[in-house]
Amino acid sequence: MALQVDGVTVRYGDLTAVSGVDLSVADGEVLALLGPSGCGKSTLLRAVAGLERPTAGAVRWDGRDLADVPVHRREFGLVFQDGQLFPHRDVAGNVAFGLRMRGTAKGEQAARVAELLDLVGLGGYQRRRVTELSGGEQQRVALARALAPHPRLLLLDEPLSALDRALRDQLAVDLADLLRRTATTALLVTHDHDEAFTLADRVAVMSAGRLLQVGRPAEVWRRPASEEVARFLGCTSVVPGRVEDGVVSCALGGAPVDGDVPAGPVRVGLRATALRVAAEQEAGAITAEVVQRVHRREHARLLVRVPEVGTVEATAPVATAPEPGASVRLALDPDGLALLPV
Numbered sequence: 001m002a003l004q005v006d007g008v009t010v011r012y013g014d015l016t017a018v019s020g021v022d023l024s025v026a027d028g029e030v031l032a033l034l035g036p037s038g039c040g041k042s043t044l045l046r047a048v049a050g051l052e053r054p055t056a057g058a059v060r061w062d063g064r065d066l067a068d069v070p071v072h073r074r075e076f077g078l079v080f081q082d083g084q085l086f087p088h089r090d091v092a093g094n095v096a097f098g099l100r101m102r103g104t105a106k107g108e109q110a111a112r113v114a115e116l117l118d119l120v121g122l123g124g125y126q127r128r129r130v131t132e133l134s135g136g137e138q139q140r141v142a143l144a145r146a147l148a149p150h151p152r153l154l155l156l157d158e159p160l161s162a163l164d165r166a167l168r169d170q171l172a173v174d175l176a177d178l179l180r181r182t183a184t185t186a187l188l189v190t191h192d193h194d195e196a197f198t199l200a201d202r203v204a205v206m207s208a209g210r211l212l213q214v215g216r217p218a219e220v221w222r223r224p225a226s227e228e229v230a231r232f233l234g235c236t237s238v239v240p241g242r243v244e245d246g247v248v249s250c251a252l253g254g255a256p257v258d259g260d261v262p263a264g265p266v267r268v269g270l271r272a273t274a275l276r277v278a279a280e281q282e283a284g285a286i287t288a289e290v291v292q293r294v295h296r297r298e299h300a301r302l303l304v305r306v307p308e309v310g311t312v313e314a315t316a317p318v319a320t321a322p323e324p325g326a327s328v329r330l331a332l333d334p335d336g337l338a339l340l341p342v
């Protein structure tokens with residue numbers, strides 16, 4: 001196990017920002033810390049980096065306690081939200097920073113800078129001023145700078161959140177590809193589900209300083225450990241249900257479940273896409289009354305009233321979306337469901 005966080009607590013006066021967190025990141029693994037603003041994820045990352053001293057617990061690398069190892073001797077690379085590039089240095093000067101600190105020979109520095117710039121898609125940018133780069137290009141330079149000295153762990157704190165949505169999506173895909181190709185071990189902090197799920201081998205969901213669940217992205221998404229995790233991951237309603245012979249049933253209908261789920265009671269988490277307008281002859285559909293209709297880009301989002309359940313969300317094709325007051329038949333879409341323990 002490369003990185004091990006053992007019972008780490010960080011307090012600021014009376015405030016406990018991180019509370020007894022145990023976590024490990026294996027060699028070559030990318031782990032995303034995901035949680036709402038203020039849940040303590042940056043503080044935990046800073047404790048791993050050595051920028052924050054834990055009040056209790058230990059950060060270890062290959063079993064060795066790093067308490068007395070200062071930031072610059074941990075051999076960790078750091079990338080922050082805003083890049084924090086040196087404005088008076090050109091791109092090459094920024095990327096070579098860690099290599100200069102280590103006393104790497106000039107020729108070797110230039111070769112490594114060129115290699116890293118190619119890797120992040122900025123080949124030939126050596127002499128460009130960083131102040132004249134776009135936000136996305138600046139983050140690529142920050143990434144190249146962090147990776148240049150071959151860090152044993154890359155720490156990424158919201159590396160894409162200053163960018164606009166389209167660029168963020170593209171850079172997340174590029175970054176995921178780059179981390180895999182270079183077999184980089186990384187700890188990523190983000191509040192963005194898509195980013196965490198695109199990049200991470202495992203996701204750790206945090207709330208109020210504690211870890212709520214750690215698992216593979218699909219597992220955390222489909223099988224949240226608690227209602228808190230389910231709601232954070234987009235479930236807007238949680239209703240009682242039952243699994244029998246690979247089918248989950250609840251007051252809103254039935255749907256096949258993926259994977260091996262034992263028969264018995266469950267709670268069913270419903271995302272906005274869990275209910276859709278049923279086909280004409282579709283079996284197992286329920287009837288509901290439309291309360292509200294909002295047009296989105298790809299579909300219409302309905303608020304519907306279901307007898308004995310209450311008001312829940314549903315989706316309909318834009319062209320045929322029923323009006324408020326209309327009666328509508330709805331079926332469950334397994335892709336919009338999560339199963340929680342009772």
Ligand SMILES: Nc1ncnc2c1ncn2[C@@H]1O[C@H](COP(=O)(O)OP(=O)(O)OP(=O)(O)O)[C@@H](O)[C@H]1O
Binds near residue numbers: 012015038041043191
């Ligand atoms: N240096 C500090 N001194 C006092 N309180 C702090 C300090 N740093 C963070 N905190 C507090 O600790 C808590 C956790 O903050 P942290 O920045 O780790 O959360 P976060 O999950 O990373 O949030 P965000 O996504 O908004 O950055 C917050 O309540 C914050 O106000």
